[in-house]
Amino acid sequence: MEKHIGSCRCGDIEFCFDNDPINAIFCYCKDCQALTGSDKWFGLWVRPENFAFTKGTPSSFTRLGDSGKEVRYQFCGTCSTALCAEVAAGNFYSVSATSLKDNKFTPKMSIYASSAPVWAIFPNDVPKYEVLPPR
Ligand SMILES: [Zn+2]
Numbered sequence: 819m820e821k822h823i824g825s826c827r828c829g830d831i832e833f834c835f836d837n838d839p840i841n842a843i844f845c846y847c848k849d850c851q852a853l854t855g856s857d858k859w860f861g862l863w864v865r866p867e868n869f870a871f872t873k874g875t876p877s878s879f880t881r882l883g884d885s886g887k888e889v890r891y892q893f894c895g896t897c898s899t900a901l902c903a904e905v906a907a908g909n910f911y912s913v914s915a916t917s918l919k920d921n922k923f924t925p926k927m928s929i930y931a932s933s934a935p936v937w938a939i940f941p942n943d944v945p946k947y948e949v950l951p952p953r
C-alpha cells in the first residue's frame with residue numbers, strides 16, 4: 819500500500835494518507851480563492867480513515883458549507899500553510915496536493931467554475947462543472 823506524505827512550509831505539521839485519492843479536483847469557489855490567494859485549490863479527496871496527522875497539531879477554522887454541514891479547514895498556525903479541509907457532507911478530507919512532498923496526481927475535474935474570477939485558468943483536458951458534477 820502506497821503512503822503519501824505531506825507537510826506545511828515550515829515543517830511543524832506533517833501528515834500522511836494511504837491509498838490513492840477518490841477524486842482530484844481544482845475548486846474555484848470563493849472560499850478556496852480566499853484560502854489560497856489564488857484562483858483555485860488543488861484538492862485530493864481522501865477518506866478520513868486513510869488520513870492522519872503525524873507531527874504537530876494544526877490550527878482550524880470551521881464554516882458551514884452549501885450543504886448546511888460543516889467544512890473544517892486545518893492549517894499550520896506558524897507558517898499558515900493550508901493543509902486540508904474536512905468536508906462532513908461528503909465524508910472526505912480535501913487534502914492540499916501542493917503540500918505533498920511528491921505529488922504525482924493531476925486534476926480529474928474543475929468544480930465551482932461559476933465562482934471563478936475572470937482571470938482564472940482552467941485546464942482544457944478535464945471536465946468543468948459550474949458547481950458540482952451531477953450525482
Ligand atoms: Zn508550518
Ligand SMILES: [Zn+2]
Pocket residue numbers: 845846847848849850851859930
Ligand atoms: Zn472550493
